[in-house]
Amino acid sequence: MAGSSNDCNPEATIAIWLSHCEASTTPEPPDWLSASEQARAEGLHQTSLNDFVHSRWLIRQALAGASGHPVADCRPVADRPVASSTPPGWSLSLSHSHGLVACATSTASGVGIDIEPNSRHSQWHKVVRRWFTEREQHWLLANDRLEDFLRVWTLKEAWLKATGRGIAGNLQTLEVLADGHLLGDQPSNDWQASVGTMAGFTIAVVYHGGHPSPPASALLAGGHIEGLLAAETVTENPVHWHFHNTIAQAGECHL
Numbered sequence: 001m002a003g004s005s006n007d008c009n010p011e012a013t014i015a016i017w018l019s020h021c022e023a024s025t026t027p028e029p030p031d032w033l034s035a036s037e038q039a040r041a042e043g044l045h046q047t048s049l050n051d052f053v054h055s056r057w058l059i060r061q062a063l064a065g066a067s068g069h070p071v072a073d074c075r076p077v078a079d080r081p082v083a084s085s086t087p088p089g090w091s092l093s094l095s096h097s098h099g100l101v102a103c104a105t106s107t108a109s110g111v112g113i114d115i116e117p118n119s120r121h122s123q124w125h126k127v128v129r130r131w132f133t134e135r136e137q138h139w140l141l142a143n144d145r146l147e148d149f150l151r152v153w154t155l156k157e158a159w160l161k162a163t164g165r166g167i168a169g170n171l172q173t174l175e176v177l178a179d180g181h182l183l184g185d186q187p188s189n190d191w192q193a194s195v196g197t198m199a200g201f202t203i204a205v206v207y208h209g210g211h212p213s214p215p216a217s218a219l220l221a222g223g224h225i226e227g228l229l230a231a232e233t234v235t236e237n238p239v240h241w242h243f244h245n246t247i248a249q250a251g252e253c254h255l
Helices: 035-041 046-067 124-131 134-143 146-162
Strands: 014-021 084-086 091-097 100-106 111-117 174-176 182-184 191-198 201-208 240-247
Touching: 014 046, 014 201, 035 046, 046 091, 046 100, 091 146, 091 201, 100 111, 100 201, 111 146, 124 134, 124 146, 134 146, 134 174, 146 174, 146 191, 146 201
Parallel strands: 014 240, 091 111
Antiparallel strands: 014 100, 091 100, 111 201, 174 182, 191 201
8 A cells, every 4th residue: 555654664553443323313414524425425314324424433533543643634535435545554444333333444455344243143054054164164053152153254254354355255265263263365474363252242353464474363375373263352352442432423523
């Protein structure tokens, strides 16, 4: 990525920013949204508008906290918020579900985050049988634990976001084995992953580590790396986590 701060730092900086949003009423898009964001916000129904404004607010908070720039000077690129426009050089990934929004920032190219509530997916067995690899099916169905499925699912989604692909036809490009080994289909050998639980959600992030040689927690294409799924809570992972207070009125989030 042009202008990335990782050009002068061989080790990537990764941070996760979380925020809850209560049900609220946003009468119209706030004026701090960019022109492209304003255009996208027009016509959204109330719930979608609240979620959209909240997520764009958190992106700005995340960029400000990660870069040290004033929040009013921070914004993502137009359309899909996968990188920063100002300040330049930051990769972004966004996920939101059931009132929780997560934003990942990284100084290296390639980052993906996914969050899922721990109470969802009553039909997860069907998803495993249809979309997962044979080895994943074998151990997930034998263990029959929703928490195992959520870890695998969020890692897969985060992997696809980090590698710039959608779900369709790509869920098997990352394979998660019962012993915690991860097998990805990308040639680079400096991928890293972190997964855990917080506030009733499973949260996974996959990102380029930017290390000259793969560390113990690297995600290798065709490799076998142990210990990636050992952490029970996200606070035990080597990723910086930041939790913002609830936004009561998304339309009143001032920058």
